[in-house]
């Protein structure tokens with residue numbers, strides 16, 4: 001398998017799962033800061049011009065949560081068998097992709113990269129991000145992981161933005177369940193290896 005990616009949140013999710021499952025893969029860097037995602041060679045792999053992309057033989061998969069799901073379906077790792085639990089897992093993957101990811105991403109943009117300031121946008125995204133933090137903390141009452149007692153691809157999908165919450169000016173100090181969950185995931189050997197992959201964490 002080939003993983004096209006960069007040192008980003010969405011690439012980290014896929015790395016975490018590939019390492020967790022002991023998959024054999026080659027990492028192909030696509031420097032999105034240098035604009036490599038717009039080159040014809042990469043657009044032939046993902047016309048949306050975004051990483052990560054996982055290529056397995058002739059099949060290529062885009063969208064990080066879809067990649068997590070396809071690896072989990074192939075390996076059986078991190079997927080509940082019970083239909084009700086499975087449907088919760090799918091909802092969480094969509095929640096991460098449609099709510100947590102975009103709002104945390106916009107906080108990063110408005111606080112780190114934008115050339116102008118926009119306090120109103122930043123406040124709006126921070127307010128929603130704080131709601132997601134409280135929501136996740138509530139979900140973790142008496143639970144080790146978001147879907148219950150087992151670590152799943154939902155935890156992997158949600159982890160990377162929470163791992164950098166302090167860099168975004170977000171606090172988890174009153175959310176003990178979430179703080180313990182973060183530590184539980186950070187201390188897994190596969191997570192440590194994935195976080196060290198780019199040599200920056």
Ligand SMILES: N[C@@H](CCC(=O)N[C@@H](CS)C(=O)NCC(=O)O)C(=O)O
Nearest residue numbers: 008009010032050051052063064065
């Ligand atoms: N929903 C996509 C988002 C992918 C995405 O936004 N990737 C960013 C890096 S994390 C990217 O490639 N940005 C380059 C660009 O948009 O030009 C996923 O989950 O994979």
